[in-house]
Amino acid sequence: MCLIKAKGIIMAFISKLDFYKSCLLRLDLNQFPSLKALKENQTDDSCLSDTDLDCYSSHLQALKEDMTIRFKDLKELKIPEWVVNPFQADATNADPNLVEELIDLQNDIEGKVLFQQIGYEAFWPKEQDKYPHLWKKIKLLLLAFPSSYLVEKGFSVVLQLLTKQRNRLQICKRGDLRLCLSNIEPDIIKLASSHQAQGSH
Structure with missing residues (x-):
């Protein structure tokens, strides 16, 4: 989002x-x-x-x-009208550095059709090379909104460890808590091969 x-x-x-x-x-x-x-x-x-x-x-x-x-x-975040509806916005009220590109965009018939088909979220990244000044202003607004997904996932993993299932968990197959919260897959073979086996005394 x-x-x-x-x-x-x-x-x-x-x-x-x-x-x-x-x-x-x-x-x-x-x-x-x-x-x-x-x-x-x-x-x-x-x-x-x-x-x-x-x-x-x-x-x-x-x-x-x-x-x-x-x-x-x-x-308090100000969202200019042309960001969400560039074809209906008054170009003369926009930032003076953006007026020319906004006028070009408003007269881009193919761009208008594309905008109507895919909406503003998908439209702007596709047109970023055509309208670099507009894209520079809008790209921060299209950043994903941070969520509490990882926090909730962490609580779920910890909760699972605290339940009666704890005795039946196969820890070696389930992995470390930190790994449960990451998309990174550990390369166990590579890690093991980089360590020298303990020699006998």
Whole structure:
């Protein structure tokens, strides 16, 4: 996922937290299926007290504040209109160093067809040689958004070591924890051949 998509998804989630909080305070529980089921299955109205609602509401507020702090740099990231929609953007409002290339691009009929077929994420890398100044500005925005994938994978591996399966693990076949988190395949034969066998005394 590139930074452009990540910004849209994360900012939408942060905005939804205000909506969820207002729904909760109005007792509109459609966004909270577990709470809705709890309320429908309880005969008295005390299952959701004001204290509970205040607690849930404060959790949503804390989550919003935390997300806003964590993704402050992503929120402040400025994405020019021509990056996502170069054929509809006003070229005269672009950076003066980019105007000529942007005008060339907007009059590139083949480029327009290609853009409509594959979208901006695949379009820009294909056209980087044709429009080097535009590419220089956009390539950082198309970087993959860092994820917690390796951290989650590491927790899964450690969790597996801490379960009852631990006694049945074949450590020599499973490999080192560091190797489980890497795509590098060790060359055991080469490593073993580079060491001299212990001589007898």
